[in-house]
Amino acid sequence: MTILYAALCLGALGLVFGLVLTFASKKFHVEVDERVEQVKACTGQANCGACGYAGCEAFAQAVVEGKAKPNGCAPAGAEGARKIGEIMGVAVETGERNVARVLCNGVKGVAKETSRYDGYRSCVVAADIAGGPKACRFSCIGLGDCMDHCAFNAISMVDGVAHINADLCTACGACVNACPRSVIKLMPISQKVIVRCRNSDMARVARESCMRACIGCGRCKKECKYDAIVVENGFARIDPEKCTRCGECAKVCPCNCITVE
Amino acid sequence: MNIFLFMISCILTNNFIFSKFLGCCPFLGVSSKVSTAASMGLAVTFVMTIASFFAYMVDQWLLVPFGLDYMRTIAFILVIAALVQFVEMFLKKSSPGIYSALGIYLPLITTNCAVLGVATLNVTAEYNMLYSVMNGFFSALGFMLAIVLMAGVRERLESSKIPQCMKGFPISLVTAGLMAMAFMGFSGMV
Numbered sequence: 001m002t003i004l005y006a007a008l009c010l011g012a013l014g015l016v017f018g019l020v021l022t023f024a025s026k027k028f029h030v031e032v033d034e035r036v037e038q039v040k041a042c043t044g045q046a047n048c049g050a051c052g053y054a055g056c057e058a059f060a061q062a063v064v065e066g067k068a069k070p071n072g073c074a075p076a077g078a079e080g081a082r083k084i085g086e087i088m089g090v091a092v093e094t095g096e097r098n099v100a101r102v103l104c105n106g107v108k109g110v111a112k113e114t115s116r117y118d119g120y121r122s123c124v125v126a127a128d129i130a131g132g133p134k135a136c137r138f139s140c141i142g143l144g145d146c147m148d149h150c151a152f153n154a155i156s157m158v159d160g161v162a163h164i165n166a167d168l169c170t171a172c173g174a175c176v177n178a179c180p181r182s183v184i185k186l187m188p189i190s191q192k193v194i195v196r197c198r199n200s201d202m203a204r205v206a207r208e209s210c211m212r213a214c215i216g217c218g219r220c221k222k223e224c225k226y227d228a229i230v231v232e233n234g235f236a237r238i239d240p241e242k243c244t245r246c247g248e249c250a251k252v253c254p255c256n257c258i259t260v261e
Numbered sequence: 262m263n264i265f266l267f268m269i270s271c272i273l274t275n276n277f278i279f280s281k282f283l284g285c286c287p288f289l290g291v292s293s294k295v296s297t298a299a300s301m302g303l304a305v306t307f308v309m310t311i312a313s314f315f316a317y318m319v320d321q322w323l324l325v326p327f328g329l330d331y332m333r334t335i336a337f338i339l340v341i342a343a344l345v346q347f348v349e350m351f352l353k354k355s356s357p358g359i360y361s362a363l364g365i366y367l368p369l370i371t372t373n374c375a376v377l378g379v380a381t382l383n384v385t386a387e388y389n390m391l392y393s394v395m396n397g398f399f400s401a402l403g404f405m406l407a408i409v410l411m412a413g414v415r416e417r418l419e420s421s422k423i424p425q426c427m428k429g430f431p432i433s434l435v436t437a438g439l440m441a442m443a444f445m446g447f448s449g450m451v
Contacts, residue, residue, distance in 0.1 A: 002328075009329055013319070013336060017343035024347055028354035120420070 035087055036060045042083040044075025046151040050172035063088065074098070075152070075170035098171035099189040100154075100164050104140035104181075105196035105257055107159035111139055111210040127180040135209035138199045140183045146175035166261075191240040192261040193247055195220075200234035207255075214257045220249035264395070270451040271399030277375050278407040279444035281382075284375030288408050289433060291366070298412035302405025304366040306398065309379050311348065312341050313397030316380035317390050330384075337380045345371045375404055411440065 040060035051072045053059040062068035063084060070092045071081035077097055085092035117126050117133040123145040126132035132141040142160035154168035155175060164175075166189060176184045183198065195214055199206040203215035214235040221229040221236065228242035229249060236258070238249075250258040277283045284305070291301045316337050324330050349367050352360040360367075370376060379400055383393040414436055423432055 005327055006329055006332055009323065009327055010332065010336065010339070013323065013339055017339065021343060021346055021350075024350045028350040030353055120422075125420070 033064050035064045038087045039063050039084050042076055042080045042087070043073045044080070044152075044170060044172070046075055046170075046172070048075060048151045048170075048172040048174055050074045050170075050174065074172045077170065096188045096190060098186045099166045099169045100171060100173070100175055100184050101187050101191075101194055102140060102162045102164055102184055103194070103196055103198050104138070104161055104183045105212045105259065106134060106136055106139045106210045107161050109159075110212050111136055111160075112208070117143075123178075124180045136199055136206070136213060137201075138181060138183070138197070139210065140179075141181060145178045145180070146184060149174040149178040188240050190245070191238070191243065192245050193238060193243060193250060193258065194261070195236045195238055195258050197255075197257040198235055202234065206234070212255055212257045215255060217254065219252050219254065220258060223248050223252045266451050267392070267395060268399045271396060272403040272406060273444065273447040274449075274451045275400070276403045276407060276444050276447075277378070277400050278404060279441040280448065281378065283378040284373055284404055285437075287369070287373060287375075288404075288411060289430070289437065292408050292411040292433075293415055295409060295412045295416060297366075298408045299405070300362060301366045301369075302401075302408050304363045304370055305373065305375060305404050306401035307363070308341070308345060308348070308367070308370045308373075309376050309397040309401040309404075310394060311397075312344055312376050313379055313383055313393045314390070315340050315344055317383060317388075317393040320380075320384055333381060333384060334377070337377055341376050341380070342371050375400075407440070407444075411437065414440075 036057075037060070040056050043056045043059060045056055047055040049055070051059045051068065051074070053062055053068065056073075059068060059073060063070055063072070070084040070088055070090060073080055073084070076084070081092045112135040113133045114135045115130065115133050117129075119125060119129060121143050123132070123141040123143045126141050126143055131137050132139075132143075134141065140161045142157055142162065144155075144157050144162070146162050147155040147157060151172070151174065152168050152170055154165045154170075156163050156165070162175075162184070164184075171186050173186060176182075176186060187194070197210075197212065197214035199210070199213045201209070201213075203217070206213035206215050216231050216234040216236065218231045218236070221231050225246075225248075226242050226244055228239045228244070230237050230239065245260075247260045250260050275281060278285060278288050287301055287305070292298050319336055319340050320330075320333065324333060324336060329336075345367060349360070352363070352367075379397045383396055386396075388396055411433075415433060418432055418436070427435070
């Protein structure tokens with residue numbers, strides 16, 4: 001008899017709760033726009049946050065509500081933006097794909113090391129402790145903060161300098177924000193000729209700290225027929241709009257700090 | 262016992278984590294960042310308060326009259342699970358803001374022993390309805406205090422120099438033990 005009571009009571013309780021929940025699921029049903037899921041499927045799905053929203057879901061929601069642009073997802077690229085545009089029924093303009101480039105070429109043996117760093121393996125920490133092992137204060141520290149922040153495994157450490165695989169890079173900008181030295185910059189992928197140094201020290205100091213430091217001598221600027229090179233703050237910079245990727249500047253650079261991909 | 266003393270006793274003296282050792286799973290699992298710990302604390306406060314209320318009603322009006330008090334555990338689990346489901350649906354519809362703030366933590370609490378613990382403790386302590394609800398609410402505040410403090414400590418542990426073998430969970434457990442000892446200092450106050 002007791003067992004019967006117990007079973008009945010619990011059964012009744014379960015039934016009541018079941019009914020209430022069934023009723024509630026109908027009553028409190030939230031209409032979810034099916035386009036949200038479709039848009040989300042077209043994004044990079046890495047929750048990298050480059051779009052400025054809390055995640056891919058939030059971005060998709062914002063696109064469907066018209067708050068975000070269909071081409072707002074950097075990892076999705078031109079192809080993804082086009083697909084999202086199709087779902088939303090709007091035309092999408094897509095510019096050229098960007099890619100992150102490391103503006104330091106101070107690999108082991110080239111950049112002078114002043115100390116041995118045995119501390120916590122993080123560029124941010126090393127940068128705070130006497131500026132890390134390398135003498136150059138504009139160098140890639142090489143402890144891989146950018147690598148840890150890359151959701152696409154595009155970054156590896158080669159001889160103490162970050163190396164970015166342009167095929168895997170989606171220009172989400174996570175590494176740009178992670179780098180304490182601001183060594184990484186986003187550039188159009190067609191920009192193959194790059195000055196791989198941002199050292200703004202005086203020529204002698206720069207040269208002493210790294211064999212491949214840009215000393216701001218301006219020979220590349222003189223050599224360039226298209227007026228694409230600007231030398232300011234002690235280092236050269238190439239204007240991607242004017243550069244024709246001829247690579248003549250790289251040939252005359254006395255420090256080998258201009259590279260052609 | 263007046264209400265202020267009751268509050269102090271729930272939050273500090275009889276802290277759920279440090280003196281009753283209930284809810285240790287989220288205490289260690291979701292305490293790596295202060296912001297997530299605070300969300301978890303809020304979700305627990307929410308559920309524990311409502312759960313003590315409903316568990317009291319089920320106990321007084323269903324289990325006791327039928328002489329089924331030995332079935333409390335299973336009945337309370339049922340109540341809590343259904344309640345959390347219901348609250349989740351309700352929040353999703355009525356206030357998406359709170360829903361997204363609580364996020365994944367709300368469904369996670371369904372199986373939290375702190376929630377079941379407060380319901381059972383209310384019954385054994387023979388609290389009336391007001392005191393049951395207050396016990397639920399203040400105990401949950403104590404839980405929130407503990408988990409937020411722990412998260413604060415763990416955030417600092419992240420960047421401190423710890424021997425390799427103690428990294429991660431071992432040092433967290435040691436920290437939890439030290440914090441429990443500190444909270445034991447409150448015992449006998451109320």
